[in-house]
Amino acid sequence: MDTINILFCGTGGQGILTAAEIVGLAAMYDGHHVKKSEVHGMAQRGGSVESHLRFGKEVFSPIIECGKADFLLSFEKGEHERMKFMLKKDGIDLFEDFVKGQEKITNPKFLNTYMLGVLSKHLKISQESWEKALKSVIKPQFVDKNLEIFKSAI
Amino acid sequence: MKNYKLLSGNEALAQGAYEAGLKFAASYPGTPATDILEYLAQFKEVDAQWSINEKVAFEVSLGAAFAGVRSIYSSKHVGVNVAMDPLMTATYSGINAGFVIVTGDDPGMHSSQNEQDNRLVAKFAKIPLLEPSSPQEAKKLIKLAYEISEKFDTPVLFRMTTRVAHTKETVELGERVEIVDKPFEKNPRKYVMVPANAYKKHIDLEEKLLKMQEFSDNLEENFIEIKDKKLGIVTDSVSYMYVKEVYPNASVLKLSMPFPFPNKKIKEFCSQVEKVVVVEESEPFIEEHLLQMGIKCQGKHYTYRVGELNPESVRDIVEGKSKTTYPQAGRKPVLCPGCPHRATFVALRKTKVVVAGDIGCYTLGATPPLSALHTTVCMGSSVTIMSSLTKILGKDKAVAVIGDSTFCHSGIEGLVNCAYNKTKGVIIILDNGTTAMTGAQPNPATGVTAKGEQTKRLDLVTLCKACGADNVEVIGDSSAVIESKIKEYTAKDELSVLIVRIGLCKMIDRSKKPAPKFYADKCKKCYMCVSVDCPAIFKDENGNIKLNENLCAGCNVCVQQCHFAALEAAK
Numbered sequence: 001m002d003t004i005n006i007l008f009c010g011t012g013g014q015g016i017l018t019a020a021e022i023v024g025l026a027a028m029y030d031g032h033h034v035k036k037s038e039v040h041g042m043a044q045r046g047g048s049v050e051s052h053l054r055f056g057k058e059v060f061s062p063i064i065e066c067g068k069a070d071f072l073l074s075f076e077k078g079e080h081e082r083m084k085f086m087l088k089k090d091g092i093d094l095f096e097d098f099v100k101g102q103e104k105i106t107n108p109k110f111l112n113t114y115m116l117g118v119l120s121k122h123l124k125i126s127q128e129s130w131e132k133a134l135k136s137v138i139k140p141q142f143v144d145k146n147l148e149i150f151k152s153a154i
Numbered sequence: 155m156k157n158y159k160l161l162s163g164n165e166a167l168a169q170g171a172y173e174a175g176l177k178f179a180a181s182y183p184g185t186p187a188t189d190i191l192e193y194l195a196q197f198k199e200v201d202a203q204w205s206i207n208e209k210v211a212f213e214v215s216l217g218a219a220f221a222g223v224r225s226i227y228s229s230k231h232v233g234v235n236v237a238m239d240p241l242m243t244a245t246y247s248g249i250n251a252g253f254v255i256v257t258g259d260d261p262g263m264h265s266s267q268n269e270q271d272n273r274l275v276a277k278f279a280k281i282p283l284l285e286p287s288s289p290q291e292a293k294k295l296i297k298l299a300y301e302i303s304e305k306f307d308t309p310v311l312f313r314m315t316t317r318v319a320h321t322k323e324t325v326e327l328g329e330r331v332e333i334v335d336k337p338f339e340k341n342p343r344k345y346v347m348v349p350a351n352a353y354k355k356h357i358d359l360e361e362k363l364l365k366m367q368e369f370s371d372n373l374e375e376n377f378i379e380i381k382d383k384k385l386g387i388v389t390d391s392v393s394y395m396y397v398k399e400v401y402p403n404a405s406v407l408k409l410s411m412p413f414p415f416p417n418k419k420i421k422e423f424c425s426q427v428e429k430v431v432v433v434e435e436s437e438p439f440i441e442e443h444l445l446q447m448g449i450k451c452q453g454k455h456y457t458y459r460v461g462e463l464n465p466e467s468v469r470d471i472v473e474g475k476s477k478t479t480y481p482q483a484g485r486k487p488v489l490c491p492g493c494p495h496r497a498t499f500v501a502l503r504k505t506k507v508v509v510a511g512d513i514g515c516y517t518l519g520a521t522p523p524l525s526a527l528h529t530t531v532c533m534g535s536s537v538t539i540m541s542s543l544t545k546i547l548g549k550d551k552a553v554a555v556i557g558d559s560t561f562c563h564s565g566i567e568g569l570v571n572c573a574y575n576k577t578k579g580v581i582i583i584l585d586n587g588t589t590a591m592t593g594a595q596p597n598p599a600t601g602v603t604a605k606g607e608q609t610k611r612l613d614l615v616t617l618c619k620a621c622g623a624d625n626v627e628v629i630g631d632s633s634a635v636i637e638s639k640i641k642e643y644t645a646k647d648e649l650s651v652l653i654v655r656i657g658l659c660k661m662i663d664r665s666k667k668p669a670p671k672f673y674a675d676k677c678k679k680c681y682m683c684v685s686v687d688c689p690a691i692f693k694d695e696n697g698n699i700k701l702n703e704n705l706c707a708g709c710n711v712c713v714q715q716c717h718f719a720a721l722e723a724a725k
Contacts, residue, residue: 065464
């Protein structure tokens with residue numbers, strides 16, 4: 001299998017790092033070599049956040065090369081414009097799904113989970129690993145609600 | 155079944171040190187190195203502490219190594235500057251049990267004031283240097299670092315960069331090995347660095363360097379991969395990963411222990427390939443050494459000494475190009491909604507004084523629209539810079555602004571110096587009860603240790619009085635009150651400390667008060683409310699004021715700016 005490159009972008013507080021962590025864990029549970037890279041110096045104060053997630057047999061660079069992202073998950077319009085160039089020619093831009101999600105999901109705290117549901121349709125990661133990853137990152141009292149939202153996007 | 159986890163480079167390093175029998179750790183928080191100590195603090199076998207600054211952290215961790223247990227010091231790259239005094243002599247005395255110095259370098263300045271390359275410290279201090287290229291390798295190399303430290307009786311410099319430190323990777327966890335404590339024997343020739351002893355130790359050190367060079371030459375972690383012989387790349391750290399990504403067929407010499415340089419291996423590699431290119435981040439550390447050895451090689455254009463490398467820039471370097479693209483500016487970070495510092499900066503902006511700032515969240519007060527911070531150099535420099543600004547510009551022309559943690563780090567010395575040298579002026583301590591910028595670590599004024607235990611709490615008021623401040627007042631009110639207090643104290647011919655305590659940092663105290671009411675019909679669109687630079691209140695595309703009630707913490711600093719009653723505090 002070729003390395004899969006997923007780029008997440010948005011601003012601090014949108015749950016982007018959490019979302020990338022869940023995909024990374026799910027891929028790891030399925031036996032992939034995972035690298036995930038982000039810089040979290042100023043993110044907590046509303047600055048830009050981007051997270052590069054790569055998995056496959058053997059991953060070298062922790063960051064995605066320009067124009068090589070298979071998927072782009074943007075959580076904010078400005079950041080989407082800024083990061084679009086990272087997507088490869090036939091790469092999949094999920095920003096429209098995000099806009100739809102904003103209409104569908106009333107509590108913005110669950111939007112990241114909704115987007116993971118959307119992404120899961122495109123990835124060959126087992127449902128079992130997705131659920132295990134969600135459970136290991138999300139607080140127990142919110143697991144059921146997140147699973148429901150994750151499934152609603154599939 | 156093997157136990158795999160997704161660990162960051164820092165966590166993998168800390169896990170590796172733990173498995174290597176580590177018993178002592180000291181650090182001062184600083185991105186990208188903070189989470190090393192946070193990870194180690196969870197283990198009951200490890201005595202882990204936040205020290206008040208890096209010099210102190212270095213000395214206590216060196217002391218633990220003298221006492222006979224494996225020990226670690228960690229800080230960001232500029233923190234090592236603060237620790238340089240003990241560092242430069244610990245290299246002469248050597249250690250007893252293994253001692254590793256971790257530097258978190260920050261190429262690209264994701265969260266720093268400079269991008270100094272601390273590989274040069276290894277050469278300057280004459281100590282071995284290890285550099286991992288990934289979290290998996292960080293875990294492996296930290297164990298090697300303890301072996302080298304004990305084999306050669308020397309501290310080892312372990313260089314992480316932001317990219318390696320914050321990348322997460324699947325890492326296999328192992329078991330901890332318990333190491334027997336080494337007895338401490340009184341040995342003045344080793345531990346008392348007076349000239350006569352230090353002279354002999356310097357001779358020993360030069361001999362040690364030759365032996366370490368031979369060790370580096372035989373080390374399998376400095377490895378050669380021969381593929382296509384047309385292109386040979388010498389590389390280290392995360393650059394190795396970019397090279398593997400972009401030039402999978404090139405021949406590579408990967409240096410995990412670049413210093414002392416493995417000269418034989420370098421010659422062996424370079425003689426086998428047609429063209430030698432050095433790919434390294436920051437300074438031309440390896441390139442200069444190859445040139446010194448008389449090896450014809452291509453380094454990088456000087457423009458690539460600035461910033462981080464990435465796969466595209468590695469291609470540029472190999473093709474001999476200069477840097478043409480610079481990172482695009484993303485959204486600027488701002489003080490959190492409800493941040494207790496905001497009111498002070500709104501007040502300072504109105505006073506028009508020069509504000510000598512410091513390192514912390516409040517450095518964010520420098521950018522427009524607050525624009526209320528005019529110098530930032532290094533930790534603790536607000537107090538000292540202010541003392542000279544007031545002497546030369548006038549006592550009411552400048553103030554110092556410093557956070558509680560930074561004041562404990564190196565602001566206290568500045569205050570003592572102010573009192574001793576008759577400075578007249580005002581120091582504002584922004585006390586939010588934590589080390590906020592790095593993610594809310596406790597400090598002496600918090601009264602909690604790195605392990606989460608209660609301890610003696612430093613009383614800032616008593617301390618400042620004892621240091622010689624004429625006036626010490628604790629205030630915690632609206633920006634108007636802070637403004638009047640600044641004016642009152644700058645007018646005095648005295649040394650004053652104003653401790654502003656409005657509330658705790660919002661990362662600790664997440665409680666919220668209701669958002670204010672906004673009456674659009676009363677709004678004159680003067681935008682004074684927006685000028686407080688809060689993410690919860692902003693101008694929309696049509697120039698209308700909008701409140702984000704989800705973000706708003708109800709601090710009412712924006713309400714205090716409205717002269718038309720368009721904003722009203724919730725009752």
